[in-house]
Amino acid sequence: DTAVSQTPKYLVTQMGNDKSIKCEQNLGHDTMYWYKQDSKKFLKIMFSYNNKELIINETVPNRFSPKSPDKAHLNLHINSLELGDSAVYFCASSYSGRSTDTQYFGPGTRLTVL
């Protein structure tokens, strides 16, 4: 049973295209996240949602638009892709937004923009 799943696992696309990454968790968690891991392996929070509501938007460009249709799903749509968007994007979830909650991560989506 996969706890946090993401699709696709790999995404290769041209500059200027629009793409989406999907995330689903079957843990019954209230809070979901998107992280970006750049080429230097630094992992940074992009967005967090609690009960389908946006809680954190870490100064991410407007080209990135998350959508949470329900508590189990958090999708990420990216418009007008740029070379600098190439990275690994991780989805995660936790029971609530408390700092003591364990976050469960998906396997990541490796995005390559050519």
Place this chain on the structure above:
Amino acid sequence: KQEVTQIPAALSVPEGENLVLNCSFTDSAIYNLQWFRQDPGKGLTSLLLIQSSQREQTSGRLNASLDKSSGRSTLYIAASQPGDSATYLCAVPPPGAGGTSYGKLTFGQGTILTVHP
């Protein structure tokens, strides 16, 4: 602004050796500190969460310590095995975040551990 640094960036040891990974943070007003493991091509797995009121937390062969006043945490791995090979990351919530951070963790850049047979 909180900064988290991990030393060394990479470590290669023979199987069976005990080892220590280091994590330092600039703002000591943290609520807790977490250690994660990342296997190549996979997501992160939480290993240990140590509260600010604790000094140590243990899970199997892993032991994490926390010294808030000096801004340091260590992850001790006993009797290392090739299966321990992975990248180890530490992360802290925003200073003074109290009980809720909604994932706004600051991560170190990780230590790449290789345990060879």
